Amino acid sequence: MRMHTCLHLLCAVVPGAVTGGQVADGRGRLDFDVPGSSLDKEAITAQLNRLIAAGHRVTPRWISDGELAAQPDLVRTMSVKPPTGSGRVRLMEIAGIDLQPCGGTHVANTAEIGPVAVAKIENKGRQNRRIIIAFAA
Numbered sequence: 001m002r003m004h005t006c007l008h009l010l011c012a013v014v015p016g017a018v019t020g021g022q023v024a025d026g027r028g029r030l031d032f033d034v035p036g037s038s039l040d041k042e043a044i045t046a047q048l049n050r051l052i053a054a055g056h057r058v059t060p061r062w063i064s065d066g067e068l069a070a071q072p073d074l075v076r077t078m079s080v081k082p083p084t085g086s087g088r089v090r091l092m093e094i095a096g097i098d099l100q101p102c103g104g105t106h107v108a109n110t111a112e113i114g115p116v117a118v119a120k121i122e123n124k125g126r127q128n129r130r131i132i133i134a135f136a137a
C-alpha cells in the first residue's frame with residue numbers, strides 16, 4: 001500500500017508515459033518512456049520525499065466510463081488499461097499532484113509512506129528508463 005501510493009507520486013515527478021510497473025518486497029519500480037532525458041537519482045529522491053512529507057491526502061473519486069473516454073490524458077499507464085464496462089471507473093486523486101484510474105490499495109495520506117530513496121535507474125532500451133524505489137527507513 002505504501003509503496004504503491006509512492007509510485008503514484010513517482011508518476012507525478014517523472015515526465016513521460018508509464019510502460020510498466022511492479023511492487024514487491026518493500027520495493028517498487030516503474031518503467032517510463034522518457035525520450036532523450038537524463039533522470040537524476042538524487043533529484044527524484046528529494047522530490048518524492050518532499051511530496052511524502054507534505055502529507056497530501058489520497059482520495060478516491062468515481063467517474064463514468066464516458067467521462068474517462070473524454071479525458072484520455074488521465075491514463076498514464078499504457079500497458080494497463082483501466083477496467084471499464086461497469087459504467088464507472090475509480091480514480092485515485094492526490095490533490096494537485098496526481099489523478100489517474102487505479103483499482104489498487106492506497107494509504108490515506110502521503111505522510112504514511114515514510115522516507116524513500118531511488119535505489120537505481122536502469123536503461124531498458126533507448127527511451128525506456130526503469131526507476132526502482134526502496135524504503136529509506
Ligand SMILES: [Zn+2]
Pocket residue numbers: 004005008092102103104105106
Ligand atoms: Zn494506485
